[in-house]
Amino acid sequence: MSIFVDRRTKVVVHGLTGGQARFHGLRNRDYGTKVVAGVNPAKGGQEVEGIPVYANAALAREATGANASFISVPPKAAPSSILEAAAAGMEVIVCITEGIPAQDEARVYSELRHDYPGSRLIGPNCPGVITPGECNIGITAGEIALGGGPVGIVSRSGTLTYQALYELKQMGIGVTTCVGIGGDPVPGTSFVDCLAAFQADPETKAVMMIGEIGGTGEEEAAAFISEHVDKPVVSYIAGVTAPPGRRMGHAGAIISGNKGTAQAKMQALAEAGVKVASNPTEAGELMAEVVRSL
Amino acid sequence: MDLFEYQGKQYFARFGIPVSPGDVAETPDEVVAVASRLGYPVVVKAQVQVGGRGKAGGVKLAADEGEARAHGEAIIGMDIKGHTVHRVWVEHASDIAKEYYASFTLDRGAKAHLAMVSSRGGVEIEQVAAEDPTAIARLHVDPYIGFSEAQARQLVEEADLDPEARAGAAEVLVKLYRCFVEGDADLVEVNPLILTPHGQVHALDAKVTLDDSAAFRHPEWEEFAGVTELDERERLAKSYGLQYVGLDGFVGIIANGAGLAMSTCDVVNQVGGSPANFLDIGGGASAEVMARALEVISSDASVRAIFVNIFGGITRGEEVANGIVTALGRVDIKVPMVIRLDGTNAEEGRKILRSVESETVITAPTMMGAARKAVELAGGK
Numbered sequence: 001m002s003i004f005v006d007r008r009t010k011v012v013v014h015g016l017t018g019g020q021a022r023f024h025g026l027r028n029r030d031y032g033t034k035v036v037a038g039v040n041p042a043k044g045g046q047e048v049e050g051i052p053v054y055a056n057a058a059l060a061r062e063a064t065g066a067n068a069s070f071i072s073v074p075p076k077a078a079p080s081s082i083l084e085a086a087a088a089g090m091e092v093i094v095c096i097t098e099g100i101p102a103q104d105e106a107r108v109y110s111e112l113r114h115d116y117p118g119s120r121l122i123g124p125n126c127p128g129v130i131t132p133g134e135c136n137i138g139i140t141a142g143e144i145a146l147g148g149g150p151v152g153i154v155s156r157s158g159t160l161t162y163q164a165l166y167e168l169k170q171m172g173i174g175v176t177t178c179v180g181i182g183g184d185p186v187p188g189t190s191f192v193d194c195l196a197a198f199q200a201d202p203e204t205k206a207v208m209m210i211g212e213i214g215g216t217g218e219e220e221a222a223a224f225i226s227e228h229v230d231k232p233v234v235s236y237i238a239g240v241t242a243p244p245g246r247r248m249g250h251a252g253a254i255i256s257g258n259k260g261t262a263q264a265k266m267q268a269l270a271e272a273g274v275k276v277a278s279n280p281t282e283a284g285e286l287m288a289e290v291v292r293s294l
Numbered sequence: 295m296d297l298f299e300y301q302g303k304q305y306f307a308r309f310g311i312p313v314s315p316g317d318v319a320e321t322p323d324e325v326v327a328v329a330s331r332l333g334y335p336v337v338v339k340a341q342v343q344v345g346g347r348g349k350a351g352g353v354k355l356a357a358d359e360g361e362a363r364a365h366g367e368a369i370i371g372m373d374i375k376g377h378t379v380h381r382v383w384v385e386h387a388s389d390i391a392k393e394y395y396a397s398f399t400l401d402r403g404a405k406a407h408l409a410m411v412s413s414r415g416g417v418e419i420e421q422v423a424a425e426d427p428t429a430i431a432r433l434h435v436d437p438y439i440g441f442s443e444a445q446a447r448q449l450v451e452e453a454d455l456d457p458e459a460r461a462g463a464a465e466v467l468v469k470l471y472r473c474f475v476e477g478d479a480d481l482v483e484v485n486p487l488i489l490t491p492h493g494q495v496h497a498l499d500a501k502v503t504l505d506d507s508a509a510f511r512h513p514e515w516e517e518f519a520g521v522t523e524l525d526e527r528e529r530l531a532k533s534y535g536l537q538y539v540g541l542d543g544f545v546g547i548i549a550n551g552a553g554l555a556m557s558t559c560d561v562v563n564q565v566g567g568s569p570a571n572f573l574d575i576g577g578g579a580s581a582e583v584m585a586r587a588l589e590v591i592s593s594d595a596s597v598r599a600i601f602v603n604i605f606g607g608i609t610r611g612e613e614v615a616n617g618i619v620t621a622l623g624r625v626d627i628k629v630p631m632v633i634r635l636d637g638t639n640a641e642e643g644r645k646i647l648r649s650v651e652s653e654t655v656i657t658a659p660t661m662m663g664a665a666r667k668a669v670e671l672a673g674g675k
Contacts, residue, residue, distance in 0.1 A: 076510060098576070101508035102400060103437070103475055109405055110438035141606060141638040157553020159605045162637055163661070166605070183552055185402050212553050216403040238556040241563045242572070243541065262560075279561050281662050 001203035002131035002177040003152065003194070004092055004120065005068065009135045010036045012057055012066040012090070014081045015073045016048050024072060024096075024139050025051075031142040033135050036064040039084075057081075057088035068092040070128070070137045075099040078124060079108045086116035094137040095123040095188070105186045112188065121188025127158035127180035130165075138180065140165070148174035150205035150294060151287060154194035156183050156217070160210045160238060160280060167284030168208075173291050176204045183212065191221035199229050206232045206290045208283065209274070213239030214260045222268035232290045233274045236283040237262045295504045298341045300383040301518055302500030308514075309473040311466055311484075312496035316385025325366030326359055328384040334358055335387040338365040342377040345418070350374045355387055388498060392456055393486035395419050395430075396467060398441075398474040407435035407474070409445075409467070411453040415486035441471040455489075462495030463487065478508030527571065527594050534586040536573060543568025545672050546591035546600040546629075548584075550575050550614075558603045561661060567669030570597045584617025589625045599672035600631040601664060611635055611643025619650050630654040630671040634664035 013025035016038025026049060029035035037060035038048050044055030054060040057069060069085035071078055071093065078097040085093045105124065112119055122129050128138010132147030144162055146169040153168075153175055155161040161180045168175060179194050181187045191209060198204045207229070211218040218237060225233055240262040266276045275290070277283035297305060303313040315332055318341070319325040329336040340352030347353055352374050356362040362384075372379045393416035401408035412430045414422050422429050431453035435441045446464035455463050466487065474482045483501040490496070509515055531538030537552065541559070545567045549555035552574045559569040571594065575587050591600055604614045614635060621627075631654065635643045647657055656671075658664035 075507060099507045101478055101511075102480060102505045103478055103508065106400060106405065106407065106437040110436050114438055144637060155553075157551060157557075159549070159551030159554035159637075160557055161553075162605045163554065163557075166636065185400055186405050210553070212556060220403060236557075238553050238560060241541070241559045241569060242556060243539075279564060279662065280557060281660070 001201050002134065003197040003201050003204070004122070004177060004179065005129050005131050005135040005137060007034075007134040009068050009092065009137070010034045010064060010066040011068045011070050011135075011137055012037045012039055012060045012064070012085070014039045014057070014069060014071045014085070016040065016051060017043050017046065017053060021070075021072045022048060025070060028070065028136050028138070031136045032133070033137060036066050057085045057090065061088045061090070066090070068137060069094065071095040072097060075101070079104045082108055082121060083111060086112055086119040090119055092129070092137075093119055093121045093188070094126075094128045095121060096126055096128055096138050097123070098125045100124050100184070102185050105184060109186045109188060122179060123182040123184075123188060125184040126182030126187070127161050129177065129179045131177045132175060140178070140180070144169060145178060146172070146174040149176040149203045150291060151175045151208055152194070152198035152201065152204040152206070153178040153208045153210070154191055154198070155180050155210035156212050157210060157238060160236070163280045164208055164210055164283065167281060168287060171284060171288045173288060176201060185215065187217070191217050192224045195221060195224055195229055199231060204231065205294050206234070206287065208287055209233055209235040210283070211235065211237045211265055213237070213242050213262050213265075216260065218265040219268045222272040222274065225269070225272040225274060234277065234283055234287045234290060235269045235274045236277045236280055237265045237269075295506055295515075295518060296343050297500070297502040297504065297518060298343065299339065299500055300341055300381075302502035303383070303497065305477060305502050306473060306497055306500050309469050309477065311469045311473060312494070313500065314385040314388055314496065314498065316383055318381050319366065319384050320370065320381045322363045322366035322370065325382060325384055326362050329356060329362040330359065332384065332386045334362075336362060336384050337387050338362065338369055339383045339385070340369050340372060340374060340379040341381045341383055342374050342379055344375045344377050347374050352379065388488060388496070389491050390488050390498070391491045392459060392489040394453070394455055394459070394463065394489070395422070395485045396463070396470060396487045397481065397483035397485075398471055399481045401434065404434050407437055407441070409433045409435055409441065409449055409471070411449050411455070411463070411467070413454050413456075419485060435471070437475075440475075441468065443468055458493050459489040459495050462489070462493070466495055466497070478505045478512060479503060480505050527590060530593055531573070531590045534590065536583070536587055536590060537576060538590060539572040541569050541571050543570045544596055544598045545668050546570045546594060546597035547603070548573050548575060548587045548591060548600065549603040550605065554603060554605055558601060558661070558665070561665045562601060562669060565662070565666045565669050567665070567672060570594055580613060581617035581620045584614060585621035585624055588618070588621040588627060592625050592627050597629055599629050599668045600627070601668035602631060602633045603661060603664065604635050604637070606635070606637030606640055606643070611637065611639035611641070612646055615643035615646035619646060622650055622655070630656065632664045632668040632671065633657045634659065634661055
């Protein structure tokens with residue numbers, strides 16, 4: 001089992017005909033992901049390495065039965081691509097685009113919630129989602145992920161997600177699904193969404209949660225864990241040394257006032273019974289202990 | 295990007311939000327010139343991006359030319375909490391009957407816009423919130439639906455603004471919301487929003503934080519560029535389009551991804567070092583980007599060792615390695631460098647790096663090991 005994506009997931013790659021979308025879309029296909037179609041409004045009817053391209057997501061879905069979209073188009077175009085995918089009925093929409101204006105992001109989030117409640121947006125500004133051996137949508141290097149469970153991973157940071165997958169693989173620990181929720185202010189899928197899904201997934205026996213400074217997502221996750229999660233959770237929060245008021249790359253990673261500090265997040269998680277690590281390697285080690293005791 | 299008050303007011307004016315007439319001055323002569331054009335009395339306000347300038351003597355009322363010149367001389371060049379005042383905003387002094395507070399921002403927890411209005415303006419709003427949370431009226435606004443005039447009227451009523459101010463304040467709120475959304479701001483804040491004895495409501499201060507991600511659709515933001523307070527390292531990094539934040543330590547950090555860059559700073563700290571900077575070279579980093587990153591780090595005299603920490607996903611290992619090789623040929627790097635490379639095409643990358651390995655260019659397989667080595671080479675521990 002897994003969450004959000006599996007071997008039945010059929011993916012449409014927006015902008016498959018060029019650039020990053022082509023590079024990652026084809027890599028995802030080579031990994032074994034069912035990449036069934038591409039979308040480009042000007043190039044419907046063409047093919048990219050045997051993958052048919054349609055003028056829009058709805059046509060692609062109709063022709064191929066696709067149920068997921070992969071969006072890596074530039075920030076200017078990403079909001080309309082997300083909504084196009086939702087309108088076409090995609091159940092999962094993975095958007096890795098970095099630099100979407102916050103106002104667009106907030107509006108799209110709200111529009112999805114009102115008009116397309118059946119669509120789950122993962123991202124934007126995230127590495128994507130991978131259920132190892134079954135489906136990889138995004139930019140994760142599939143070879144660093146070991147499948148089969150029992151660990152579920154949810155992370156706000158891209159490279160720290162890879163780091164976590166890598167550390168676990170080194171120790172022979174597999175993952176069910178690894179979700180990169182992204183570092184932007186309004187992620188389509190939150191820590192809480194992923195924790196709820198992992199809690200409900202019988203194959204996932206423990207959860208690795210990687211957070212960072214800024215926002216309140218980790219604190220909300222801590223509250224949710226206390227109430228609703230009985231599976232062990234290991235966490236790592238980046239940004240202990242970050243100075244307040246400075247934006248650390250991710251739009252979301254900024255400390256304002258006393259809110260959103262790594263210390264506050266670590267404390268909230270520890271109080272919720274989460275094992276909190278002080279660096280990525282220690283997080284891997286703590287998870288190894290958890291897995292041994294399962 | 296944080297705007298100075300005068301820029302914020304100019305931005306407000308674009309959206310029809312009433313502000314006092316005024317202008318920027320950079321010398322005492324200019325202060326006098328602006329003041330005589332506006333008519334006395336005027337207020338001379340230091341333009342710094344830090345709170346508490348009033349208490350520091352950075353805001354002064356001038357009744358005539360002599361006072362205007364004296365305040366200009368005193369305030370321009372003044373140091374306020376480490377910020378040098380390079381310019382002042384001179385505006386016609388307003389008669390104030392009441393001071394209110396109004397703002398729009400994004401409430402990330404609620405994933406909605408948050409409007410806040412208070413009848414207790416003119417002081418730190420955090421202080422009001424701490425002393426009496428009920429003194430601030432709050433309303434969540436659905437970004438898809440927007441903010442209506444009816445909501446604005448309801449909000450000023452809930453905030454218990456004086457009856458004669460409500461219509462004017464509601465009108466300002468609607469315009470302020472437009473400024474927030476169409477103006478692509480992360481925050482718009484007016485403190486104080488004043489009521490004059492003549493019943494006019496207008497913005498006496500302006501705090502605007504623009505969302506840098508939206509710059510592509512705001513060519514008019516060009517005029518704001520270059521005035522943000524950056525140190526030399528940050529200026530160079532910015533000109534190269536790198537995500538860089540200067541810190542106080544001695545280990546230069548280059549990493550890909552904000553999370554990994556932050557984590558790298560943390561790990562250096564944990565093993566007894568201290569990061570000189572945060573530098574995220576982002577996804578798809580090319581040889582060019584790596585070379586520029588090394589150039590920025592090398593320009594920092596406090597850096598005693600460099601820790602390059604790359605985990606490949608979108609950034610492929612051979613690109614990183616080629617970037618390092620290119621940079622080493624181009625930039626004169628005087629301090630030792632520890633490179634940890636892993637992830638997509640890491641093997642290919644490591645092969646390329648072997649050609650440049652030396653006593654001062656070292657590769658290390660793990661993040662903790664690399665951090666220890668970098669700190670050791672920096673002489674930190």
